[in-house]
Amino acid sequence: MSKPAKTAAELIAMARAELKVHADCPEGMVISVIRDGGSWEFRASADGATVAKPGYPECVAMLVQIGDHLAKQYDVAE
Template sequence: MSKPTKTEAELIAMARAELKAHLNCPDGIAISVLRDGDSWELRATADATTVGKPGYPECVAMVVQIGDHLSKQYDVS
């Protein structure tokens, strides 16, 4: 049985909404979808100023957790 598909933009929007519900992350974090064959994961990147802000490491860890959760539910189109 295949999983439903979502676009990269939909997955990123879902991740941002879930992230906002759990943590108060600094502005400037970019979330992207990294594909590897049939699988995918989320990655967070930011400039040096954002990386130095309080809460950034926790937000990156949460993005990874959210991506793991979403990748089990959805394929990316």
């Protein structure tokens, strides 16, 4: 049985909503969806000033956990 598909934008919106609930993330973090064969993961990027802000490493770690959870539930739509 295949998983339901969501667009990258939908998955990123879901991740941002989860991050707002669980972490105090600095503005400026860019989230993208990276496909890896049959699976996918989130990737975070930001400029140096944003990376240096308090909470950024924790937000990236939380994003990885959220991505692991969502990747088990959803595929990325083409």
